[in-house]
Amino acid sequence: DAKTTQPPSMDCAEGRAANLPCNHSTISGNEYVYWYRQIHSQGPQYIIHGLKNNETNEMASLIITEDRKSSTLILPHATLRDTAVYYCIVRVAGTGRRALTFGSGTRLQVQP
Amino acid sequence: EAGVAQSPRYKIIEKRQSVAFWCNPISGHATLYWYQQILGQGPKLLIQFQNNGVVDDSQLPKDRFSAERLKGVDSTLKIQPAKLEDSAVYLCASSLSMDEQYFGPGTRLTVT
Numbered sequence: 001d002a003k004t005t006q007p008p009s010m011d012c013a014e015g016r017a018a019n020l021p022c023n024h025s026t027i028s029g030n031e032y033v034y035w036y037r038q039i040h041s042q043g044p045q046y047i048i049h050g051l052k053n054n055e056t057n058e059m060a061s062l063i064i065t066e067d068r069k070s071s072t073l074i075l076p077h078a079t080l081r082d083t084a085v086y087y088c089i090v091r092v093a094g095t096g097r098r099a100l101t102f103g104s105g106t107r108l109q110v111q112p
Numbered sequence: 113e114a115g116v117a118q119s120p121r122y123k124i125i126e127k128r129q130s131v132a133f134w135c136n137p138i139s140g141h142a143t144l145y146w147y148q149q150i151l152g153q154g155p156k157l158l159i160q161f162q163n164n165g166v167v168d169d170s171q172l173p174k175d176r177f178s179a180e181r182l183k184g185v186d187s188t189l190k191i192q193p194a195k196l197e198d199s200a201v202y203l204c205a206s207s208l209s210m211d212e213q214y215f216g217p218g219t220r221l222t223v224t
Contacts, residue, residue, distance in 0.1 A: 043116070043203050043215025044155065087154060099145050099168065100213060102154025 004088045009107040012082075018075040020106050022088030025069040031092050033064060035073045036100070037084040044087065044102075047073065078110045114138065116216035118204050124222045130192035133219045137185070137206030143167075144181055145213065146189050147203040155203055161187065191221075199223045 005023040012018040024033065034049040048055055048062045050071075055062045061074040075082055087105040091098065117136040125131050137144050142163050147155035158177065160168040163184035172179070176195070181187040191198055201218040 041217075043205070043218050044213075045215065046212040099147075099157040099160050100155070102156070104152075104154055 004090055004103055006086075006088050006103065006106045008104065009109070011109050011111055012075075012078045014080060014110050014112050015077055018078040018082065018108060018110070020073040020075075020086050020088075020108065021070065022073070023070045024088070024090045027068050027090055028092070031090045033062065033068075033071050034089040034091055034100070035060070035062065036087045036089065036102075037082075038087070038105070039081075039084040044100075047086075078108075080110050080112060082108065083110045084108060116204055116206055116214050118202075118216035118219055120219055121217065122220050122222075124224065125194055127196055127223050128193040130190065131194055131221065132188055132190045133202050133204075133221075135187045135189070135204030135216060137187070137204070138208075138214055141206035141208050141214070142184070143207045144187050145205040145207075146179055146187070147205065147215075149201040149203055149218070151200070158189070158202075194221075194223045196223050 032049050032051050035047040036044040037047055038044045048057055048060050050062045050064055064071045085105040085107050087102050089100050119134050123131055144161045146158045148158050149155040159172045159179045161181040164181045177191055179189045199222050201220050203215055203218045205213045205215045207213045
């Protein structure tokens with residue numbers, strides 16, 4: 001699986017959009033981009049994933065650049081409950097139920 | 113639907129003692145994972161089961177760690193004897209498809 005690079009920490013004002021970047025310059029054509037987050041004292045939680053098209057669900061939007069070398073997770077209206085560590089994970093498709101390889105993630109602090 | 117259940121939530125033991133953690137995955141999820149998360153790091157896979165068979169245990173320290181999944185449902189992870197460096201959160205996750213893994217709240221182990 002391709003490696004990812006994320007900033008170690010970010011701040012965001014409550015109510016504003018939080019834009020979390022991820023670099024995955026060595027991504028292969030059949031690798032998906034996954035985002036999970038981990039709120040303090042909880043297990044990681046799935047947010048969203050995508051291959052090359054932008055994706056949106058009730059939690060967030062995922063924007064993947066055309067060359068697929070980077071992506072951005074967008075939380076449109078951040079709340080204090082969004083304070084967490086966010087993990088960007090690149091994973092090969094079609095390999096069955098493989099485990100996730102977590103990096104250090106980005107610690108997002110939403111400020112009141 | 114009920115989530116992944118883990119017990120105990122916290123455990124404190126002395127080095128060289130043994131300890132066991134229990135996990136009950138989401139009903140119907142054939143794949144079960146145990147991850148170890150050391151403070152400040154992302155989770156790292158210890159072992160992955162598909163039903164009651166081991167898929168990947170390449171990162172499990174087999175001299176002291178063991179795991180089983182009887183009848184393809186509940187699972188137990190055991191450490192014997194424990195070392196100081198085993199202090200971590202032990203996370204159990206389950207999945208039905210490769211898109212999303214569901215994590216339990218974890219067991220925080222402190223070895224003194």
